Amino acid sequence: MTDNTALAEQLEQIVGERFLLRRKSDLLVYNSDGLPGYRRMPRLAVFPGNRDEAIRVVRTLAEHGAPYVPRGAGTGLSGGALADDIVLLGMHRLKRVISIDRENLRAVVEPGVVNLTLNRTVAPLGLIYAPDPSSEAACTIGGNVAENAGGPHCLKYGVTLNHILSITAILPDGEIVTLGNPEGETAGYDLRGAFIGSEGCFGVALDVTARLTRKPAAIRTMLADFTSVDDAARVASAIIASGIVPAALEFMDAPTIQVVESSVYAAGYPADAAAVLLIEVDGIAEGVDADRDTVREICLSGGARTVKVAQNDAERTRLWQGRKKAFGAMGRMAPHLVVQDAVIPRTRLAEVLAKIREIAEANRVVVCNVFHAGDGNLHPNIPYNADNPEEAGRVHRAMGEIMRACVAAGGSITGEHGVGLDKIGYIELIFSPDSLGAMCRLREVFDPQRRSNPGKVVPIHSCQEWRATPARRASEHVPGAGVAS
């Protein structure tokens, strides 16, 4: 990026003075995302207010050869939306729900639409947008598409990928392309599929056609409590193995339960339990009653003390509240919090949880486990004080050891948060140089100059000629440094 001033002026002409930030004090707000362990200062931040402005902004960036980082709500938990001395391109002002097609179960939305806003818009029609990340009240659909976001109900309904039919994107060179189509048919390569989960590295999503789902006829929500973590883990596997596909199957361990119960989000979980499972089944009423009975039976014969079934919406909401706010409640335990996002085969849950316990003890840290058990998607959280270097060191070590244990069990390094900056140092644990090279080839078709979110997802040295990008620091990143502070 050569002439910063000229670029800033051109961008300002497009979006207006208010929406082009260049002063350090203004930019400070954008130097981190949901994982504040990383701080990266953008050089400029630009916030287009509509489609036309967004296109002109990207084209101007292209003319200047300027690298940039797309950003939605900045709730990402992998440091993906950080701009290191380059342009931050905020898309949150593009928040129109363009159309809802009730009969065909389609919604066309701009990328800045907040996930929950879309759900609130379609709820009166008896519809839902199924992917429901716990950050739904803040995160944007554009960010969801870029991260291929999941959520508790993705166990049955699938992740973002399964619900996006087409995407109009601005490629880094300014070309507008439509990937996939609203009918869901793809003749030719599935470029829509390739774009989803590309973490802002392939271009900027400008609008998306999403598939909506009919609200299930009936829902049964249950809380099973256990005096043994192992029992809870085995029961989670047994429910899946029984053939029932629960709408959600969430796991919380004792430290998590205690922190939730001592917070304003108290959900009535038994405070002395070693673990609870929050289980939801949905579908046609008669069928879900039968599934509820089967699940209850599996829980009780697997060692559950009690299985509480929500009797009405208020009780259901309360049971869910503890789960959805667990992360927030942990904020009370210590000044800082770090969360891992590893995935393991479901049958290895009990074994890996035991291993995590060992790692926690060895490193003298507290791990709060709250996660999507049905998917094997673990979220070990460690509350700590980052200002104490000795403690921070132990936390980093524990996080790294947990990740390696999950990979050793046949797992993956991220189930829904993405690689971003935080997990780039782990990606070579699961992909060979040739596989990473193939990912670079894919990226380079969309972005030959590697100007869109440079330095994220795939380490620079994996892409042979990929050297002279401004994202040097990403390649120097040490795994496990992704620590909230």
Next chain:
Amino acid sequence: MTAAAAASHPVRDMVMDAAGSGTPLRIAGRSHWMDAGRPVAASRIASLAAHSGVVDYVPGDLTITVRSGTTLREIEQITGAEGQWLPLDPHGSADGTIGATIATGSFGPLAHGFGRARDLMLGVEFVTGDGKIVRGGGRVVKNVAGFDLVRLATGSWGTLGVISEATLRLYSLPARPATLSLSVPDGANALAQRITSILSTPATPFAVEMVDAELAGRIGLPRRPQILIELGGNHAAVEAQRHALSQLGGAHDVGPEVWKQFRDIEDVPPSANGSRPPVVLRISALPTRIAELWMSTHNAIGHMDGAMMHASAGLGIVRCILPAGTPLETIQPLTSAAAGATIVFERLPSHMWPTLSPSVIADRLSQGMSRSFDPHNILNAGIMGPVH
């Protein structure tokens, strides 16, 4: 994979050998359906038929990893023994391979309830045109690590790489399946209403497939248009759904074997490849257009001997199977009747491709993919259209 193991990877050896001598390859599974896609000019067949078998199957995880030459029937038998299944039922033979199913992005009526091949894929391994063994995804049910090579490979017809292995998501076999037939009323409006009412019952069918009279007759049902519905789940769920659908009138149970017959009508054994294949086209539109598409398609081909059609109502897909030798003049009006819809030619005589279907990889991104993953242009070259 270690360097030594990579060197002896059978699929890689095959590709490297061809790449070294610039020999274009025609990739084949069990060769049931080699005439799908545009003609390929190749001097050597790269057969995956022997590259088969299970690499890893942990029933408790509901995932299976198989080599690409494994047939759908083998997968059905292996998973069936554990009370599980892969709900992927592409038209044609169960003796086709999983590699071909993924490469062609094929799917059948079960896509209504379970999604298409791309939705059931967790991981893939393929060998690029320059002999690199690459993997995308993994063996767990949730994974967002790295860029999505899985979706890229699915439906790429072998032009980006020879698929060597795949990890798939399984489901438990439904405790109680049931197959229902509902009558199809006359006229577009009545038909549209019937489809809407089926789709808006609280039922969550695995499949909702309309078949015309000709097709119904071929699968052993009374020769009249009807809607086949597959239900599954626990006893109570199936009974409640059956009840809800029966309320609509004209419903009765038919055996599950209709699905097998449905699939088999398009089974062309490899030895019959010399014979002239039918013309198959798939028309896709928004689901609300299905009745209109059905009627216009019916008007265009209903009079033809041996023509058949069926439709996945919830997905908005009408599929026509026309007898071999159907002339261009018959197909053209059909495609104009479907204006605004997406048409995929599944089977078309080679001389009709240029007229009816421009290249599906004509855009810059697709051409870039092809060049970048198959730099020597040796993998099924031309099957999706020429790369410029």
